[in-house]
Amino acid sequence: MKKILTLVFISMLGGIIALSAYTLFLEKEQIVKFEGEQEQPQFLNANYNAKTTNVLNTNAPDFTVAAENTINSVVHVKNTALVSRAASFEDLFYGRQSQQRTQVGTGSGVIISPDGYIITNNHVITGSNTISITLNDNRVFDAILIGTDEKTDIALLKIESEDDLPAIEFGDSDTAKVGEWVLAVGNPFNLTSTVTAGIISAKARDLSGKNSQSFIQTDAAINPGNSGGALVNSTGQLIGINTAISSQTGSYIGYSFAVPSNIAKKVIQDIIEYGDVQESILGVSGGALSSRAAQEFGVNATQGFFVKDVEDNTGAKKAGIKSGDIITKLDNIEISKFSDLSGYLKTKRPNDVVNVEILRDREIKSIPVTLSKSDIVSVDFIDMELRNLPQRFKKKTDITEGVVVQSNKNKYLYTKLGIRPGYIITGINDIPIKTIEDIQEFVAKYGSNAQDTIFKLEYMNTNLERKEVLFR
Structure with a gap:
C-alpha cells in the first residue's frame, strides 16, 4: 500500500514540475513572439476623409x-x-x-x-x-x-x-x-x-x-x-x-x-x-451568321447577314447583290443579326436608296440599292405562287388581309375548287393569313408535310365572296 501511495505521489510531483517549467519558459516565449508580430488596428478619427476613385467622384446623372x-x-x-x-x-x-x-x-x-x-x-x-x-x-x-x-x-x-x-x-x-x-x-x-x-x-x-x-x-x-x-x-x-x-x-x-x-x-x-x-424590302433571304451558321454556309465570317437567295425583280437583284454575299452594314448601321436588318428597313419606304456594305471574296464593297415594295415578293405554297395584296387593291376594295394567288399548279385546288389566279387565301386551319409571312411560318412549322396537315382552307373568289372548304 505504501509503495502504491509513493508511486502516485511521485507521479503527481513530476507532473507539477513539468507544467511549471512549460509555463515559465516555453509559453512565455511564444506570447512575446506573437505580440511582437501582431499589427495594431488603426482607428479613424471622426473627421477622416476617405480617398475615393474617379468613378465615385463622377457626378450622378441629372x-x-x-x-x-x-x-x-x-x-x-x-x-x-x-x-x-x-x-x-x-x-x-x-x-x-x-x-x-x-x-x-x-x-x-x-x-x-x-x-x-x-x-x-x-x-x-x-x-x-x-x-x-x-x-x-x-x-x-x-x-x-x-x-x-x-x-x-x-x-x-x-x-x-x-x-x-x-x-x-x-x-x-x-x-x-x-x-x-x-x-x-x-x-x-x-x-x-x-x-x-x-x-x-x-x-x-x-x-x-x-x-x-x-x-x-x-x-x-x-x-x-x-x-x-x-x-x-x-x-x-x-x-x-x-x-x-x-x-x-x-x-x-x-x-x-x-x-x-x-x-x-x-x-x-x-x-x-x-x-x-408602306413596307419596303431589300429582296434577299438568308440568315444571320454565327459559328454554326458560318460552318453551314461554308464561310469564315461569324458576323453579318449571309445572302442565300436574291428575289427576282427586287432592288437587290437589280443592284447586283449575289448569293454568297455577306451584308455587314446598311448605311451606317452595323448588321450582326436579322433583326438589325429588318429593323432598319422598317424605317424606310419603297424607292428609298440604302447603301449596302457587303463582304464578297474577302473584299468590302458598298452597293446602293433602291428598295422595292413588299407586295412584289412571292412564295410558293402547295404548288401555288402567292403574293401579298397590292396596295392599290387594298384601297379599292377595303380588304387589307390575305394573300393573292398569282398562279396555281395544284390540280386538285384548280379543278375541284376552282381556285384560280386572283383568288385570295384568307385562312388555313382557322389560322388567319394576313401576309406571305404567315404562309412562311406555316411551312416552317410543318415542313414538307404542310399540305398533308391542311384540313380547312378559307378563301375569296374574284367576286370577293368568302368561301371555305374542309378536306376531312
Whole structure:
C-alpha cells in the first residue's frame, strides 16, 4: 500500500514540475513572439476623409431636365369597349340573347404634335368603342383613332384642343447606344406622369422568334399601364415607345422593351400620308451568321447577314447583290443579326436608296440599292405562287388581309375548287393569313408535310365572296 501511495505521489510531483517549467519558459516565449508580430488596428478619427476613385467622384446623372421636358407630353389613355357576356344555360333555355357589358382598358400615350396627334400602342386601344385622353394637367379629351399597325404595335390618335399641346421632340433611335441612360415615362393609373430611370441594355431585340421585331431593351422599370409611354434620352428626346415587359408574373422583373422612335415615326407618317404602312424590302433571304451558321454556309465570317437567295425583280437583284454575299452594314448601321436588318428597313419606304456594305471574296464593297415594295415578293405554297395584296387593291376594295394567288399548279385546288389566279387565301386551319409571312411560318412549322396537315382552307373568289372548304 505504501509503495502504491509513493508511486502516485511521485507521479503527481513530476507532473507539477513539468507544467511549471512549460509555463515559465516555453509559453512565455511564444506570447512575446506573437505580440511582437501582431499589427495594431488603426482607428479613424471622426473627421477622416476617405480617398475615393474617379468613378465615385463622377457626378450622378441629372434627369430633372429630361423629366421636365417629357412629363407633360405623356398622357393617360382609356379604352372603353363593349363585350358580349358568355351565354348562360338559362339564356340558352329561355332563348335570351347574351348581354353586353362595358370593359375598360388603360395605357399611356405620347403627344407628338402641338395640334393633338398622340402615339400609343395598338394593343392599348384594340377593340375600343370610345377612347379618352387625360393630360398631365388633368384635362380630358375624346380621341379619334387615325390608324394602326399591328406588326409594330403602333397606333395614332387625335384630339382637338383650342391651345397648342406640349409635344415631345423626336430623337434618333439609330444613334442610341447600349449603356446610355434613359427615362421611361408613363401615365399608368391616371395619377399624372410617372418617371423611372435605367440604361439601354440591348438593341434590335426580337421577342417573337420570327425575326419580325426590333426592340430597344432597357432596365428602366415598366409595368402594366405604361404601354404606349415614352422612352427618352437624357435630354428628353423620344427614342422609343414602351411596349412590352419580359415577365412570368405580368409585372416588371428586370427588362422592358420599346419600339424604336425611328420605326414609330415612319409608321405614323405613313398612316397620315398614305392611310397604311408602306413596307419596303431589300429582296434577299438568308440568315444571320454565327459559328454554326458560318460552318453551314461554308464561310469564315461569324458576323453579318449571309445572302442565300436574291428575289427576282427586287432592288437587290437589280443592284447586283449575289448569293454568297455577306451584308455587314446598311448605311451606317452595323448588321450582326436579322433583326438589325429588318429593323432598319422598317424605317424606310419603297424607292428609298440604302447603301449596302457587303463582304464578297474577302473584299468590302458598298452597293446602293433602291428598295422595292413588299407586295412584289412571292412564295410558293402547295404548288401555288402567292403574293401579298397590292396596295392599290387594298384601297379599292377595303380588304387589307390575305394573300393573292398569282398562279396555281395544284390540280386538285384548280379543278375541284376552282381556285384560280386572283383568288385570295384568307385562312388555313382557322389560322388567319394576313401576309406571305404567315404562309412562311406555316411551312416552317410543318415542313414538307404542310399540305398533308391542311384540313380547312378559307378563301375569296374574284367576286370577293368568302368561301371555305374542309378536306376531312
